[in-house]
Amino acid sequence: MKKRVPIDFVGERLNEQLARTGLRLTAQRRQVYNVLLLKRDHPSAEEVFMRAKSAMPDISMATVYNCLETLVKCGLVRQVNHDRKATRYCSNMQHHHHFYCDGCGGAFDVEPGRAGGEPRIEMPPGFRVRNFEILFRGYCPECAAKRKQEAPVTTSEEPQTACRSSRRQSIP
Amino acid sequence: MKKRVPIDFVGERLNEQLARTGLRLTAQRRQVYNVLLLKRDHPSAEEVFMRAKSAMPDISMATVYNCLETLVKCGLVRQVNHDRKATRYCSNMQHHHHFYCDGCGGAFDVEPGRAGGEPRIEMPPGFRVRNFEILFRGYCPECAAKRKQEAPVTTSEEPQTACRSSRRQSIP
């Protein structure tokens, strides 16, 4: 690991955020951040490791975990958890929700609704809500289509949701 | 484990649900279910184990996991996950949401809103939503109060939510 670390467009933002916490911009951190920006499909640490490794063969799993943690602390990346699966990492820092496919396990961003789309749940008194997120489950377009042709008359489905499916909002 | 298993009010419901899947009503299953009904504070498997153990000293962790799994399959209990913490178990089978306290780690039920309270997020086309749940984070009344007196002028808070806090809806 003797490379200089040229500061490019990716490095810019990264360095800026790191600097404000007194952290250093290293080749590994940049690589990991790059991976996350390049394909925003919510990869797990393992997947980030594999992708990073193809460009930087000597990077270690421990480092990937370290870098991810650092990026999270810097506010450049978010962790996304679903059930007890491995934590996934998301470089979309806008407020948004997630859809998890019961078929392929994929995670998709769901943009918060526009007009009156956000929930107006009333909390019991005393609770201080700092943030919230909606977690949707179901089938992604691919899996939905696949299931439709394999089992035309689907049973045991429980569409207990108030959400309409229409207009596109976000792409995998 | 030579006890008979008398069927009481708890056993009733349990037995009914078990029966429809060809499962047996055992003392352990009843004990575990009882624990979950008795104190609905979303205990983890470990906590269920400890509580069950005080009434049934020979019950094993493996059995607790087995029983919990069975109860989930029967539709009497739900799993609730938050971040990478241990799975918690919830005997409230109504559609509802959860609030997680960043202070004490507690989990609280949040009843779905009444008039227009549920989210109307529009999904991209093709997605099939089967269900959803809202996950709130913040401070529970106790922790909120504690923090207020310790740090009167709180910084670094990001109240990026559209949710009002008022009228009680659910108790811990």
Added chain:
DNA sequence: AAGCGTATTTAGAACAATTCCAAATATTGA
């Protein structure tokens, strides 16, 4: 109440994801 086939419980091993550790290496500023 004895026997039988199946379900359940149990202790402990195995596992996956993640964190911790201490030594080696890299980076920054003087």
Added chain:
DNA sequence: TCAATATTTGGAATTGTTCTAAATACGCTT
């Protein structure tokens, strides 16, 4: 270039959970 500090690294340790195979219990039939 050097010292001081931060980061990376491989491997061990941890946590929560699942798996396994043997022991036990159940429900039913005689």
